Each structure stands twice: as C-alpha cells, then as structure tokens.
Amino acid sequence: MAEKIVVASGKGGVGKTSLTVGIGKALHKMGKRVLIIDCDILRSVDLLTGITENLLYDWGDVILERCEAEAAIYPSADVAVMTCPTDYDGITENDMKELLRSLEDDFDYILLDAPAGIGRGFRLAFAGADRGLVVSTADMVCVRSACRAADVMYSAGMTDVRLIINRIMKKDIKKGRLLNIDTVIDSTQVQLIGVVPEDAKIRLGAMGKSIYKKGQVSYLPLTNIAARICGEYIALTL
Numbered sequence: 141m142a143e144k145i146v147v148a149s150g151k152g153g154v155g156k157t158s159l160t161v162g163i164g165k166a167l168h169k170m171g172k173r174v175l176i177i178d179c180d181i182l183r184s185v186d187l188l189t190g191i192t193e194n195l196l197y198d199w200g201d202v203i204l205e206r207c208e209a210e211a212a213i214y215p216s217a218d219v220a221v222m223t224c225p226t227d228y229d230g231i232t233e234n235d236m237k238e239l240l241r242s243l244e245d246d247f248d249y250i251l252l253d254a255p256a257g258i259g260r261g262f263r264l265a266f267a268g269a270d271r272g273l274v275v276s277t278a279d280m281v282c283v284r285s286a287c288r289a290a291d292v293m294y295s296a297g298m299t300d301v302r303l304i305i306n307r308i309m310k311k312d313i314k315k316g317r318l319l320n321i322d323t324v325i326d327s328t329q330v331q332l333i334g335v336v337p338e339d340a341k342i343r344l345g346a347m348g349k350s351i352y353k354k355g356q357v358s359y360l361p362l363t364n365i366a367a368r369i370c371g372e373y374i375a376l377t378l
C-alpha cells in the first residue's frame with residue numbers, strides 16, 4: 141500500500157516540484173513504484189518529467205468521473221504522473237482522500253506536489269497524505285513560510301513532517317549570506333530529513349534536462365533523502 145507524501149513550502153519557488161521529481165526518480169531507482177500527483181493548477185511536473193505530449197486527462201477528471209484513473213496516469217521513463225486540473229472547482233478534501241485510496245494499491249509511494257501558499261490547493265494536496273516534507277531555502281522569508289505550512293499540517297493532525305533545506309551553498313553560509321543549517325532547523329522546529337545543495341543541473345530541469353543523474357552534486361543528497369523516506373538510517377553530512 142502506497143505511502144502518500146505531500147511536498148509543501150508555503151513560499152513559492154523554493155524547489156518543491158524539482159525535489160518532488162528528484163526524490164521520485166531516486167525512489168524509482170531503489171525499485172519503488174512511484175506516482176507523482178501535480179496539485180498545482182499552474183502545472184509543472186509534466187514538464188520536469190518529460191511527459192507533455194497528449195495529456196488528455198487529469199486527476200480532476202477522475203474525481204468528477206469523466207474518466208477512469210488509468211486514463212489519467214501517464215508513465216514517464218521512471219515515475220508515473222497525474223497532472224492537475226486547471227481549477228479546483230467541485231473538488232473536496234474527501235475527494236482527494238478517496239482518489240488516493242483508489243490508487244494506493246498500485247504504487248509504493250505517491251508524492252503530492254503542493255502549490256505555493258497555504259490556501260485551498262495546499263489543503264487539497266495534504267488532505268489524504270500520511271506524511272509531509274516541507275521545503276525551505278536557508279533565508280528568513282522562506283523559513284517563516286515553511287514554519288506556517290508545517291503548522292497548518294500539524295494542526296490538521298499530520299504528525300510526521302520533515303524538513304528539506306534546499307539550494308544550500310556552504311560559501312554563502314560562511315559569509316552570512318544564508319542562514320546556517322541549525323538556525324533553519326531551530327526556526328522551523330521541523331526535524332531535518334536532508335539538505336540539497338545549489339545545483340545547476342536541477343536548474344536545467346526547468347529546461348527539460350534530467351533532474352536526477354549520477355555525477356551531479358545533488359545526486360547523493362536526493363538519493364539519501366529517498367533512502368531515509370524508506371526508513372534507512374543514513375547520517376547527515378554537509
């Protein structure tokens with residue numbers, strides 16, 4: 141039965157989608173069956189997984205009974221993807237829970253890529269999730285939003301929320317241009333699951349290049365996060 145994990149951040153543009161795709165690919169490499177559900181009406185998971193052709197149906201169509209779930213699940217080279225409807229009209233949190241229940245036997249992990257903010261799209265994204273990953277960059281603005289996003293999930297009854305600090309640059313931490321890791325953890329009050337460095341290869345994901353490839357600086361950090369998600373103990377090294 142799939143574990144359902146929402147990836148959220150509050151603040152936009154911190155790397156939720158990139159890390160969802162990277163972690164999804166890393167989980168696939170570990171032999172897991174992975175479905176990524178794009179919960180952002182602005183949609184980008186299809187672009188980052190290279191499945192932009194012939195996308196007829198989205199998960200909204202499944203919920204509103206316009207197609208079977210299989211018709212809205214698009215395979216990529218590694219992960220499977222469901223795209224987001226263009227609005228959330230007529231979709232409730234219970235619908236999301238029901239949708240996930242109907243899919244959970246076919247996958248080991250279902251990753252839900254939340255939109256920015258803590259509004260309706262975010263609430264729909266985490267409604268049926270078992271666990272949460274909160275992504276923050278190491279600056280005060282993102283840390284505050286990550287903290288808010290985590291609080292909303294805790295208040296809704298989610299107990300397992302973990303922090304990923306993204307786009308770390310050691311040089312900038314030393315020079316005081318980024319917060320250090322301990323400060324981010326202390327400020328968000330969320331337990332760390334991994335740190336991902338600034339990586340030009342991830343940036344190129346937005347141009348259709350692979351986000352997860354051996355040799356790139358974020359390969360091992362993403363692999364380690366995936367392994368920790370699967371319950372492996374791997375020490376954090378920076």
Ligand SMILES: Nc1ncnc2c1ncn2[C@@H]1O[C@H](COP(=O)(O)OP(=O)(O)OP(=O)(O)O)[C@@H](O)[C@H]1O
Binds near residue numbers: 153154155159184306
């Ligand atoms: N570790 C990283 N190194 C370099 N660039 C990164 C990294 N993580 C994300 N980016 C870049 O940051 C930008 C925003 O990333 P992404 O779209 O994944 O963020 P997001 O949180 O999903 O945004 P939104 O809130 O708009 O959905 C993209 O250009 C992406 O390539």
Ligand SMILES: [Mg+2]
Binds near residue numbers: 156
């Ligand atoms: Mg995104």
